[in-house]
Amino acid sequence: MRYRITFNRPFLSGHELENIQKAFDLGHSAGDGAFTHKCHEWFEKRLGVKKALLTTSCTSALEMAAILLNVQEGDEVIVPSFTFVSTVNAFVLRGATPVFVDVRPDTLNIDEKLIEGRITRRTKAIVPVHYAGVGCEMDAITRLAEDKRIVVVEDNAHGLLGKFKGRFLGTWGEMATQSFHETKNVICGEGGALLLNDSQFIDRAEIIREKGTNRKRFFRGQVDKYSWVDIGSSFLPSDILAAFLLSQLESIERIQGLRKRLWNRYSEELSSWAETTGATLPQIPKHCEQSYHMFYVLMPSPDARAGMIESLKARGIQAVFHYLPLHLSEMGKRWGGKVGDCPVTEQVSDCVVRLPFFNAMTESEQGEVIDAVKGYGRMAKAA
Numbered sequence: 255m256r257y258r259i260t261f262n263r264p265f266l267s268g269h270e271l272e273n274i275q276k277a278f279d280l281g282h283s284a285g286d287g288a289f290t291h292k293c294h295e296w297f298e299k300r301l302g303v304k305k306a307l308l309t310t311s312c313t314s315a316l317e318m319a320a321i322l323l324n325v326q327e328g329d330e331v332i333v334p335s336f337t338f339v340s341t342v343n344a345f346v347l348r349g350a351t352p353v354f355v356d357v358r359p360d361t362l363n364i365d366e367k368l369i370e371g372r373i374t375r376r377t378k379a380i381v382p383v384h385y386a387g388v389g390c391e392m393d394a395i396t397r398l399a400e401d402k403r404i405v406v407v408e409d410n411a412h413g414l415l416g417k418f419k420g421r422f423l424g425t426w427g428e429m430a431t432q433s434f435h436e437t438k439n440v441i442c443g444e445g446g447a448l449l450l451n452d453s454q455f456i457d458r459a460e461i462i463r464e465k466g467t468n469r470k471r472f473f474r475g476q477v478d479k480y481s482w483v484d485i486g487s488s489f490l491p492s493d494i495l496a497a498f499l500l501s502q503l504e505s506i507e508r509i510q511g512l513r514k515r516l517w518n519r520y521s522e523e524l525s526s527w528a529e530t531t532g533a534t535l536p537q538i539p540k541h542c543e544q545s546y547h548m549f550y551v552l553m554p555s556p557d558a559r560a561g562m563i564e565s566l567k568a569r570g571i572q573a574v575f576h577y578l579p580l581h582l583s584e585m586g587k588r589w590g591g592k593v594g595d596c597p598v599t600e601q602v603s604d605c606v607v608r609l610p611f612f613n614a615m616t617e618s619e620q621g622e623v624i625d626a627v628k629g630y631g632r633m634a635k636a637a
């Protein structure tokens with residue numbers, strides 16, 4: 255089936271192709287060329303992180319984080335059950351046991367009040383995910399982590415430029431990860447970044463990212479031989495992708511402006527519809543500045559969710575849902591995950607619908623989606 259209005263549509267900000275040509279002209283299309291450095295600088299200046307390192311994906315940035323923390327067999331990592339698999343898989347790859355914690359019903363973020371009860375002597379890290387780019391309760395989480403000497407790795411795939419209590423998401427934990435997958439706010443097809451807020455991790459992160467070699471220090475003239483010094487992998491993206499990404503980063507105000515406008519319109523035009531049909535729209539706490547990553551609706555029941563998706567599909571509109579509870583997945587069950595462990599996750603994962611939401615969405619496209627949503631609501635009510 256061809257959709258007239260797809261869920262996502264990749265967006266060119268204008269200088270991507272020209273930048274790629276420049277990367278070739280500079281004779282450097284492998285990783286860590288001029289464009290990669292410019293992207294690193296962008297993150298370091300804009301967010302104020304100590305070090306940014308582009309990676310091939312958010313998944314690989316999370317894998318780097320797990321290696322950097324020396325996560326090993328027997329370690330536990332506290333994660334929300336309502337998230338993308340990579341948040342958890344990256345740590346499981348190193349042998350960790352995931353400890354799934356439920357989410358808050360308002361923001362769908364990890365419920366910070368449930369974390370302390372799940373901490374043990376083996377807990378190595380807490381990995382909060384800023385769902386939809388709305389901040390987790392980072393002051394409570396980082397305070398708890400500090401008390402217990404546990405590291406915080408923020409999965410900030412959704413949250414670039416979002417803030418919690420005035421401070422950027424991605425700057426609260428010892429480390430954070432970003433994604434530039436084509437469905438995120440700022441894209442390069444596939445890509446990511448590891449952000450380091452604690453300088454003790456910088457040297458080793460550079461080595462892990464360069465296949466376990468000290469190549470970076472060699473190029474800087476800090477060592478006279480370039481050799482194998484640690485474990486690592488090929489986590490750095492081509493400068494061609496960095497060239498694409500830089501154009502997007504330099505257009506971020508425009509991108510965020512477009513997304514903010516779309517988000518606010520959905521929110522305003524669907525609010526009375528939501529009240530009368532029992533659907534719930536996203537809640538943004540006063541102390542959070544969101545990143546306008548997605549617009550979702552919580553339908554009153556799984557049937558209403560299925561009906562909504564079908565009804566939009568009949569009009570050529572693609573709405574999607576996501577995040578089957580990880581504790582109930584085939585993998586999650588290996589650690590004893592069972593129904594009832596994370597009741598909020600189990601409930602919302604059956605009821606969430608994500609509406610089409612992309613930078614270049616036109617007013618009339620959005621109007622159609624809004625009409626279709628309202629149309630289904632009336633039908634469902636009449637039935």
Ligand SMILES: *Cc1c(COP(=O)(O)O)cnc(C)c1O
Nearest residue numbers: 311312313338340411433435446
């Ligand atoms: C998209 C996403 C990822 C993975 O990002 P990739 O760049 O595709 O590896 C991880 N966590 C969350 C919360 C995501 O939304």
